[in-house]
Every structure is written in structure tokens, then in C-alpha cells.
Amino acid sequence: MKSIQELFGIEIPIVQAPMAGVQGSALAVAVSQAGGLGSLPCALLGQEAMRAELETITQGTRRPYNVNFFCHVPPQPDPAREAAWRAALAPYYAEFGIDPASIPSGPGREPFSEAALELLEAWRPPVVSFHFGLPAAGLVARVKAWGAKVLSTATTVEEACWLEANGADAIIAQGLEAGGHRGNFLSDDQSRQMGTLALVPQVVRAVRVPVIAAGGIADAQGVAAALALGAAGVQVGTAWLLCPEATTSALHRVALASEAARHTVVTNLFTGRPARGIVNRVIRELGPISPSAPAFPLATSAMLPLRAAAEARGSGDFSSLWSGQNATGCRAIGAAALLRELAGG
Amino acid sequence: MKSIQELFGIEIPIVQAPMAGVQGSALAVAVSQAGGLGSLPCALLGQEAMRAELETITQGTRRPYNVNFFCHVPPQPDPAREAAWRAALAPYYAEFGIDPASIPSGPGREPFSEAALELLEAWRPPVVSFHFGLPAAGLVARVKAWGAKVLSTATTVEEACWLEANGADAIIAQGLEAGGHRGNFLSDDQSRQMGTLALVPQVVRAVRVPVIAAGGIADAQGVAAALALGAAGVQVGTAWLLCPEATTSALHRVALASEAARHTVVTNLFTGRPARGIVNRVIRELGPISPSAPAFPLATSAMLPLRAAAEARGSGDFSSLWSGQNATGCRAIGAAALLRELAGG
Numbered sequence: 001m002k003s004i005q006e007l008f009g010i011e012i013p014i015v016q017a018p019m020a021g022v023q024g025s026a027l028a029v030a031v032s033q034a035g036g037l038g039s040l041p042c043a044l045l046g047q048e049a050m051r052a053e054l055e056t057i058t059q060g061t062r063r064p065y066n067v068n069f070f071c072h073v074p075p076q077p078d079p080a081r082e083a084a085w086r087a088a089l090a091p092y093y094a095e096f097g098i099d100p101a102s103i104p105s106g107p108g109r110e111p112f113s114e115a116a117l118e119l120l121e122a123w124r125p126p127v128v129s130f131h132f133g134l135p136a137a138g139l140v141a142r143v144k145a146w147g148a149k150v151l152s153t154a155t156t157v158e159e160a161c162w163l164e165a166n167g168a169d170a171i172i173a174q175g176l177e178a179g180g181h182r183g184n185f186l187s188d189d190q191s192r193q194m195g196t197l198a199l200v201p202q203v204v205r206a207v208r209v210p211v212i213a214a215g216g217i218a219d220a221q222g223v224a225a226a227l228a229l230g231a232a233g234v235q236v237g238t239a240w241l242l243c244p245e246a247t248t249s250a251l252h253r254v255a256l257a258s259e260a261a262r263h264t265v266v267t268n269l270f271t272g273r274p275a276r277g278i279v280n281r282v283i284r285e286l287g288p289i290s291p292s293a294p295a296f297p298l299a300t301s302a303m304l305p306l307r308a309a310a311e312a313r314g315s316g317d318f319s320s321l322w323s324g325q326n327a328t329g330c331r332a333i334g335a336a337a338l339l340r341e342l343a344g345g
Numbered sequence: 346m347k348s349i350q351e352l353f354g355i356e357i358p359i360v361q362a363p364m365a366g367v368q369g370s371a372l373a374v375a376v377s378q379a380g381g382l383g384s385l386p387c388a389l390l391g392q393e394a395m396r397a398e399l400e401t402i403t404q405g406t407r408r409p410y411n412v413n414f415f416c417h418v419p420p421q422p423d424p425a426r427e428a429a430w431r432a433a434l435a436p437y438y439a440e441f442g443i444d445p446a447s448i449p450s451g452p453g454r455e456p457f458s459e460a461a462l463e464l465l466e467a468w469r470p471p472v473v474s475f476h477f478g479l480p481a482a483g484l485v486a487r488v489k490a491w492g493a494k495v496l497s498t499a500t501t502v503e504e505a506c507w508l509e510a511n512g513a514d515a516i517i518a519q520g521l522e523a524g525g526h527r528g529n530f531l532s533d534d535q536s537r538q539m540g541t542l543a544l545v546p547q548v549v550r551a552v553r554v555p556v557i558a559a560g561g562i563a564d565a566q567g568v569a570a571a572l573a574l575g576a577a578g579v580q581v582g583t584a585w586l587l588c589p590e591a592t593t594s595a596l597h598r599v600a601l602a603s604e605a606a607r608h609t610v611v612t613n614l615f616t617g618r619p620a621r622g623i624v625n626r627v628i629r630e631l632g633p634i635s636p637s638a639p640a641f642p643l644a645t646s647a648m649l650p651l652r653a654a655a656e657a658r659g660s661g662d663f664s665s666l667w668s669g670q671n672a673t674g675c676r677a678i679g680a681a682a683l684l685r686e687l688a689g690g
Binding site: 156157158175176177191192194195196197198199201202205215216217218219221222224225226228229230262263265266279288324325326328 | 501502503520521522536537539540541542543544546547550560561562563564566567569570571573574575607608610611624633669670671673
């Protein structure tokens with residue numbers, strides 16, 4: 001198995017997990033400059049914003065960096081489910097004085113597309129990672145054509161084998177401890193999701209490309225454990241969320257540093273797709289998984305005004321407080337210093 | 346943190362997980378003789394059987410061994426739930442020609458008791474471990490009075506702190522990858538269960554007694570990873586199930602060695618309490634968690650005749666095929682050889 005230092009041209013085998021909504025170019029630059037692989041999450045960026053972020057990254061570092069995209073298939077809108085979802089949220093709209101008619105429905109997030117690819121071709125990012133599988137083979141080939149390495153996430157052995165067969169240069173093995181969206185794409189059955197300690201060695205055994213362990217890794221001991229399992233590197237997300245370079249909201253920072261972070265769940269309430277975050281009021285009251293929540297990403301738009309209204313009152317009751325199962329690595333220190341700590345000093 | 350070699354008087358910091366129904370004294374003797382800590386599961390043993398097994402162990406080895414007990418609070422029988430459970434199983438009784446009136450209801454498993462304690466006092470086993478918390482303080486004190494070290498399982502940081510405060514000499518941190526019964530006892534909320542890689546470092550940070558990592562550890566790399574996380578040792582279960590010293594049924598062995606072992610779930614169908622096993626027909630058809638299943642251990646008796654009838658036809662459709670999320674370590678070799686492999690050669 002090739003080292004990911006060699007594969008990506010980096011010094012430290014640590015990937016900063018792309019985390020849409022809580023970080024942008026600043027964190028990516030800091031990590032890449034310090035010798036890791038910084039990542040820019042593009043799932044929530046329009047073309048102009050993406051261009052601006054890429055400009056900032058390439059001005060901030062000459063070292064390799066990663067750009068990340070979702071590659072889901074946009075669902076057909078389902079008016080009945082949308083109505084059921086809005087009915088489930090109606091008491092909250094009333095509580096906050098929100099007029100439901102004022103809430104637009106809409107996709108929220110675009111998958112990787114021809115347009116994004118054309119934009120990227122001007123920048124030729126050295127690493128491009130995907131979540132929820134891979135885009136169409138033609139798009140993958142064009143990404144690889146400029147020399148980029150392609151990464152994606154597997155949550156089962158089957159997904160790892162599929163990614164290798166479809167051109168991934170390395171595979172992120174995402175254990176269920178991980179925060180944010182589960183990367184599963186061959187099966188929606190959440191009972192198939194495994195803990196990192198069980199998943200990583202099984203993926204390492206099943207594929208030839210380097211495996212990057214993700215989920216629950218929060219400090220140098222966690223990194224050492226993942227490497228002991230045969231991983232070529234690690235991807236760390238949650239631990240960066242208190243860094244000044246992250247754009248994590250104040251409410252989210254407080255939650256991460258509190259006892260509340262001890263209880264995370266996988267929930268579909270915020271986007272329609274299972275993702276791990278800290279339990280809050282809306283999760284407690286609706287349950288973490290709602291069958292009414294429209295398919296990803298269509299559940300997003302109905303929740304956003306509640307989030308905004310609650311946050312304006314200083315409450316994270318309706319916010320997606322993404323976190324993995326081990327928030328003990330969160331440190332309010334610079335990302336470069338955190339990277340050095342993760343690497344063992 | 347004291348080493349568990351020193352604490353228990355063993356050479357290799359590997360505990361063979363007690364696994365009621367699939368092993369007895371033979372596996373315990375083999376592991377203890379080879380320098381690990383062998384375990385005798387007593388949850389399903391009557392007094393006579395327990396005495397015979399203890400006799401066999403002490404004749405087979407002079408080295409330390411562990412005896413394990415459940416310490417649940419027996420539930421009040423709930424006739425309505427029992428009736429709902431039998432109704433759920435009625436189509437299967439019909440399929441196998443079983444007369445439901447012939448099936449006794451009953452507890453199935455006894456918790457640790459005064460009687461068991463008195464029996465143990467004659468043998469003074471050097472280690473006594475419990476699942477589902479700890480027995481009453483008076484019983485714990487009497488176990489410790491003969492010099493035994495007391496072990497129990499934590500699935501959350503809160504449970505670990507509780508066990509330390511209540512006298513545990515070491516704590517097994519059970520990640521959700523583990524096979525068999527979840528050890529949770531302060532909360533029934535399964536969403537609080539964590540992956541081993543996230544749980545172990547948080548428990549290590551929270552307690553002063555040695556922490557033994559369990560869940561998903563299947564080979565020397567897994568052992569090394571757990572030690573890197575700060576664990577003083579590991580507990581391994583599933584990996585022993587193909588050893589000749591285990592009493593694992595032929596059907597269970599076939600399942601463990603097959604692709605089926607890639608999909609395990611936490612289910613309450615077999616005993617009433619969540620436990621991880623390989624997905625089979627009854628889990629697929631009733632779903633892994635049934636609200637009708639009577640409280641542990643009362644769900645057991647209604648399933649047993651189905652298991653017997655199906656197994657007589659060569660089918661594991663109604664068997665509890667306990668397994669953790671990583672069955673790749675299962676090897677049909679002697680337990681002593683497996684122990685050496687787990688210890689890194």
C-alpha cells in the first residue's frame with residue numbers, strides 16, 4: 001500500500017475532513033501549510049463563492065489541498081412527504097411566529113456537476129474528494145485528467161470494493177463514530193454501519209489502494225491506533241471545530257465543549273440524510289430519524305428558518321450541531337498546532 | 346494505571362470474553378494455561394453444572410481465571426407483553442408444528458445471587474466479572490473478601506465512573522462493535538452506545554483503574570490499536586468461536602465463516618435485551634428490535650423451541666448467532682495458538 005504522503009505529496013498523513021457549513025478556505029490553508037491535507041467543502045458553495053475560496057487557498061499555500069463535493073442523485077420532489085414534514089414542524093413555526101408560506105422549498109445542495117468540473121479545471125486542485133459514492137465515470141476521468149487524485153468514502157467493505165473498482169485512488173473508511181453525514185451509498189440500511197475499529201481492518205484487507213481511517217479519531221493516540229489497524233492515514237473532523245480558523249458558530253462551539261457532546265446521534269432531521277450530531281431539542285422531540293423528512297437534501301429548507309429564529313434567541317435547539325462520538329480532541333488552538341499534536345508532537 | 350498482567354497475575358493482557366452458550370471450561374482452561382485470562386460464563390449454569398465446570402478449570406490450570414455472571418434485576422412478568430410476543434411468533438409455531446401451550450414461560454437466566462456466591466466461596470476464583478452493572482454492595486464485598494478482583498463492563502463514560510465508584514478493580518470498555526449482550530445498565534438508550542475507538546480514550550481519561558478495550562478487536566493489529574488508545578488490555582470474544590475448545594454449534598460456525606457475518610445487528614429478539622448477532626430470518630422478518638419482546642430474560646423461552654426445531658432441520662433461522670462486527674479474526678485453530686497470534690506472535 002502506497003503511503004498517502006507520497007500519493008498526495010504531503011508530509012503528515014492526516015486529512016482535515018471537509019465540513020460544509022463550519023469551515024472554508026482558512027482552515028484548509030492552515031492545515032495544508034502545516035503539512036497535512038486541508039480540505040475545502042464545496043457542497044454549499046455557489047460558483048462565485050467556490051472561485052473566491054479557491055483563489056484564497058492558492059494564494060495562501062502552494063502545498064496540496066483537497067476540494068470536496070457531494071455526489072448524490074437529486075431526488076424527485078414528493079409533495080406529500082414535503083407536506084407531512086411541514087406539518088411535523090408546524091408547532092415550531094407557530095412558536096417562533098414563522099409564516100410557513102414564506103419558506104421556500106428547494107434543493108439546498110447541488111451535487112458535483114459539469115459546471116463545477118469546468119470551474120475546477122482552471123485550478124486543477126491536486127486532490128478531489130467525494131461523499132456518497134463517485135460522480136459519473138466521465139466526470140471522474142476528467143478530474144483525473146489534470147493529475148488529481150480522487151478520494152471517496154466507504155462505510156462498508158462492499159462500498160470500499162466498489163470505490164476501488166470505479167477509480168478511487170484512496171478510500172476513506174468512515175466508522176460510525178464520525179460526525180456529519182454518513183457516506184453510505186450502496187445501502188441505506190444504517191444497521192450495516194460499523195465502528196472504526198471493526199471497519200478499517202476489513203477494508204484494508206479488501207482493497208489495494210491506501211485506506212484513510214475516519215471516525216472517533218481525536219488525538220495522537222487515536223491516530224496511532226488507526227495506523228496500527230493498517231490505515232495509511234487518518235481523516236479528522238470534529239477536533240478542528242474549536243480552532244479559530246473554523247467558522248463554527250458560537251453556539252456550536254459551546255455545545256462541543258460541554259457535556260452535551262457526550263451524546264450524539266445519527267439524525268436525518270436537518271437534511272434528509274443520516275448525519276451525526278449532538279442531541280438537541282428538535283432531535284429529542286421528533287426523534288433522530290423521521291420518516292417524514294424529505295429525501296436529501298430536500299429536508300433542509302423547512303428547518304432553516306427555525307434554526308435562524310432559534311439562533312437569534314441564542315439557542316441551538318434547531319441547529320445541526322455536527323459532532324463525532326469523540327469531541328474530547330476539540331481544542332481552541334490554531335489548526336497548525338492541533339495538526340502537530342495529532343501527529344504526536 | 347496498573348497493568349492487568351500485574352492486577353490479575355497473567356502474562357498476556359488479553360481476556361477471553363465470557364460467552365454463555367458457546368463455550369465452557371475447555372476454552373477458559375486453554376486460554377488461561379497459555380497466559381491469558383480465560384473466562385467461564387455462568388449465566389446459563391445451574392449450581393451442579395457450575396461446580397463441575399469449576400472443578401474442570403481448577404484441575405486443568407493453576408493459573409488465574411475469571412468467572413462471569415449477569416447481574417440484572419429480574420423483571421416482573423408482564424402477561425400482556427408475553428401474549429403479544431407469543432402472537433408475534435405464532436406463525437412460526439404453526440410453520441414448525443409447535444403447540445404454543447407446550448412452551449413453558451420462565452426466567453431462562455438467573456442473576457448473581459447469594460447461592461452462587463456461597464458456591465464460589467469454596468473455589469475462590471481469582472477474578473469475577475459481571476455484566477449489566479454490579480450486584481449489591483454486600484455481595485461485591487464478599488467476593489473481594491477472598492482476594493478476587495472484580496470486573497464489569499461500561500458502555501459509556503457515565504457507566505465507567507459508576508463502576509469505579511462502586512468497587513470495580515478494572516473496567517471493560519465495550520464498544521458497539523462487540524458481539525453478544527450490550528453491557529449498558531444506566532441507560533437503555535442504544536443511541537448512547539459508542540464505537541470502541543471513541544469510547545476507550547474517553548473512559549481511560551475518566552477513571553483511574555485499568556481499562557480493558559472490547560469490541561471489534563480480532564487480531565494483533567486490533568490489540569495494538571487498543572493499547573495505543575490507552576487501554577491496559579483487551580477482551581476478545583468472537584475470534585475464539587471457531588476454536589475447537591469452543592462449543593459453538595456447527596450452524597453458528599458456518600455463519601461466522603461466511604459472508605453473512607458481514608452484517609450483524611443489535612437485536613432484542615432472543616432474550617429481551619439488546620445483543621449483537623448475525624442477521625438471520627427471524628431478525629429480517631420481525632426487525633431486530635421488537636417492542637413486544639418481554640423484558641430480559643423473559644423473551645428467551647418463547648424463542649427456544651423455534652430454535653430447536655429449525656436447527657433440527659439444519660437451519661439457523663431462529664438461532665442467536667452472536668458475533669461482533671469483525672468476524673475476520675475467527676480461526677479454526679487451538680485457543681492457545683490464537684492467543685499467541687493475538688499477542689503478536
